[in-house]
Amino acid sequence: MSDKQKKASAYWKENLRYLFILLTIWFAVSYGAGILFKEALDTIQVGGFKLGFWFAQQGSIYVFVILIFVYVRLMNKLDKKYGYDE
Amino acid sequence: MSVQMWTYILVGITFSIYIGIAIWSRAGSTKEFYVAGGGVSPLANGMATAADWMSAASFISMAGIIAFAGYDGSVYLMGWTGGYVLLALLLAPYLRKFGKFTVPDFIGDRYYSKTARLVAVLCALLVSFTYVAGQMQGVGLVFSRFLEVDMTTGVIIGMIIVLFYAVLGGMKGITYTQVAQYCVLIFAFMVPAIFISFQMTGNPIPQLGMGSTLNDGSGVFLLEKLDGLSTELGFDAYTSGSKSMIDVFAITLALMVGTAGLPHVIVRFFTVKKVKDARKSAGWALLLIAILYTTAPAVSVFARTNMIDTVNNKPYAEMPEWFSKWEITGLISFEDKNGDGLIQYVADKNINELKVNRDIMVLANPEIANLPAWVIALVAAGGLAAALSTAAGLLLVISSSVSHDLVKKVFKPDISDLGELWVARGAATVAVIIAGYFGINPPGFVAAVVALAFGLAAASFFPAIVLGIFYKKMNKEGAIAGMVVGISLMIFYMLKFKFGLFDGGKSAVEGLKSDWWFGISPEGFGSVAMLLNFMVSIVIMRFTPEPPIKVQKIVEDIRIPSGAGEATGH
Numbered sequence: 047m048s049d050k051q052k053k054a055s056a057y058w059k060e061n062l063r064y065l066f067i068l069l070t071i072w073f074a075v076s077y078g079a080g081i082l083f084k085e086a087l088d089t090i091q092v093g094g095f096k097l098g099f100w101f102a103q104q105g106s107i108y109v110f111v112i113l114i115f116v117y118v119r120l121m122n123k124l125d126k127k128y129g130y131d132e
Numbered sequence: 133m134s135v136q137m138w139t140y141i142l143v144g145i146t147f148s149i150y151i152g153i154a155i156w157s158r159a160g161s162t163k164e165f166y167v168a169g170g171g172v173s174p175l176a177n178g179m180a181t182a183a184d185w186m187s188a189a190s191f192i193s194m195a196g197i198i199a200f201a202g203y204d205g206s207v208y209l210m211g212w213t214g215g216y217v218l219l220a221l222l223l224a225p226y227l228r229k230f231g232k233f234t235v236p237d238f239i240g241d242r243y244y245s246k247t248a249r250l251v252a253v254l255c256a257l258l259v260s261f262t263y264v265a266g267q268m269q270g271v272g273l274v275f276s277r278f279l280e281v282d283m284t285t286g287v288i289i290g291m292i293i294v295l296f297y298a299v300l301g302g303m304k305g306i307t308y309t310q311v312a313q314y315c316v317l318i319f320a321f322m323v324p325a326i327f328i329s330f331q332m333t334g335n336p337i338p339q340l341g342m343g344s345t346l347n348d349g350s351g352v353f354l355l356e357k358l359d360g361l362s363t364e365l366g367f368d369a370y371t372s373g374s375k376s377m378i379d380v381f382a383i384t385l386a387l388m389v390g391t392a393g394l395p396h397v398i399v400r401f402f403t404v405k406k407v408k409d410a411r412k413s414a415g416w417a418l419l420l421i422a423i424l425y426t427t428a429p430a431v432s433v434f435a436r437t438n439m440i441d442t443v444n445n446k447p448y449a450e451m452p453e454w455f456s457k458w459e460i461t462g463l464i465s466f467e468d469k470n471g472d473g474l475i476q477y478v479a480d481k482n483i484n485e486l487k488v489n490r491d492i493m494v495l496a497n498p499e500i501a502n503l504p505a506w507v508i509a510l511v512a513a514g515g516l517a518a519a520l521s522t523a524a525g526l527l528l529v530i531s532s533s534v535s536h537d538l539v540k541k542v543f544k545p546d547i548s549d550l551g552e553l554w555v556a557r558g559a560a561t562v563a564v565i566i567a568g569y570f571g572i573n574p575p576g577f578v579a580a581v582v583a584l585a586f587g588l589a590a591a592s593f594f595p596a597i598v599l600g601i602f603y604k605k606m607n608k609e610g611a612i613a614g615m616v617v618g619i620s621l622m623i624f625y626m627l628k629f630k631f632g633l634f635d636g637g638k639s640a641v642e643g644l645k646s647d648w649w650f651g652i653s654p655e656g657f658g659s660v661a662m663l664l665n666f667m668v669s670i671v672i673m674r675f676t677p678e679p680p681i682k683v684q685k686i687v688e689d690i691r692i693p694s695g696a697g698e699a700t701g702h
Contacts, residue, residue, distance in 0.1 A: 094343035094353030099371040102206035103429040114220045114415040130694040
């Protein structure tokens with residue numbers, strides 16, 4: 047494998063690691079908190095919201111937005127590290 | 133000034149802006165027509181994507197659906213936003229790096245096959261046509277209620293406007309009109325929501341108002357009151373819902389994956405300059421969408437509580453003006469079953485006397501809350517912006533599928549750039565006319581099919597694209613088999629359980645519910661069909677030849693963000 051290829055596959059591995067972490071959070075807030083564990087979380091009341099219901103109709107969406115911007119930041123850094131930025 | 137006067141003024145102003153932009157941003161080449169020349173800034177693209185994405189369904193119907201479904205409505209909120217995370221992380225940057233004009237372009241090149249391209253074109257057309265008819269209906273609805281012209285005239289006016297800027301400007305015209313339309317629609321959605329939130333809870337931020345106590349000094353939380361009212365009338369508690377957990381899970385997944393696989397959303401990411409910009413504009417798009425999507429559930433709670441308070445057990449003769457206005461359109465109907473002159477609104481179908489169409493909740497909300505005339509008119513302009521922007525985006529996908537993927541890539545490869553541009557314009561014109569026809573004469577199944585369009589996109593495009601990027605060895609045999617099996621199964625399930633085609637027609641649909649596979653509704657079945665698509669692709673791939681080295685090199689190349697160059701059609 048040439049240096050160029052090595053660099054590319056190292057970059058790809060780090061990228062996949064980020065994807066795995068971010069998508070785990072993505073799954074946890076929507077399918078986890080908003081659906082699978084909704085009943086249990088609903089026993090916790092925050093202001094006028096039951097927590098599970100809040101995650102399903104509000105919280106998960108806020109987290110989604112944050113996830114994408116975190117991804118943008120991480121990838122910009124990663125691009126720089128490997129000299130793929132332009 | 134009357135509501136109607138205000139509506140004429142606001143709709144007139146916004147339409148002149150759209151036409152002005154169309155003239156200013158005419159497309160001169162296919163590249164401008166398909167991808168706006170490829171130089172759109174991430175924020176502008178984010179705004180355009182948001183307007184493109186938020187259709188008449190998001191603006192007009194969604195809050196109404198949630199108002200009646202309560203917690204069950206969460207599937208739309210999570211499904212239609214969570215898809216952007218998938219889009220941003222798994223698709224947009226790579227497709228931008230790939231640098232072509234359309235989704236079938238990617239499928240065709242990545243899977244080195246005309247068959248794959250044709251399957252993709254068919255899927256794109258199927259998804260887009262069902263979707264666009266729904267938009268035209270939305271335009272007709274707004275016109276007929278607010279400008280008191282009939283539905284047909286309304287749809288025709290809408291058609292002319294869309295035709296004007298989509299045909300003239302292509303993607304370039306559409307992009308900048310969508311930026312303007314985003315501003316109009318978000319303003320129109322937020323203003324009444326803020327008014328009502330303040331009115332009901334004293335908190336002007338709807339997202340917080342939803343979880344606050346009522347303004348009447350009782351100290352009761354709004355959601356608590358609504359849960360109480362709902363159960364009292366025999367409905368499920370608002371915050372609990374009635375769908376099974378597995379179905380909620382499946383529908384959410386189908387909508388998320390479907391969103392990420394919708395061609396008119398994906399192509400928006402071909403319009404930015406660099407891979408970096410594609411990622412960033414996905415972030416902007418979701419942020420701008422989230423403003424509406426976190427407000428909508430609050431609007432649902434306000435509207436539902438207001439409606440029950442206004443109508444239940446109140447004398448029919450004392451109903452406010454908006455009630456009779458909506459009665460004329462047939463979207464509210466009252467039948468005094470027990471002859472007491474009062475409106476009984478309950479869950480029990482035999483006693484219930486009031487039928488309310490879910491679509492009017494957002495449109496009627498400002499009137500129910502007694503807001504000033506200009507706010508009511510603003511909602512009309514916003515609804516039109518939402519419907520028109522999405523219709524235009526879809527028409528572009530339809531026209532580029534025909535002119536680029538069929539004519540240029542399959543039937544007449546030697547066509548000149550200018551010739552292709554005219555074919556694209558012709559195809560857009562024909563598509564507008566067909567969409568308008570369905571808007572005026574909606575086949576009963578349009579609304580149902582729009583929801584299922586996501587299932588179709590999930591079952592076909594998403595696995596093929598993701599595997600194309602993340603699985604270098606995926607070959608054409610696997611991808612084609614996966615797409616065909618996925619979309620066929622989805623269509624079969626839809627016909628069987630949504631239309632009752634094999635069991636004696638629509639009337640059989642209710643009875644078939646107990647036969648649903650794994651207890652999953654047709655709306656959620658796209659997630660099962662998607663999984664099957666993945667499995668079939670991978671199994672078939674194992675028994676068929678590897679993709680050519682050249683294709684594997686392409687995959688390696690799209691994984692590296694630098695050197696994206698400009699989108700090309702060649």
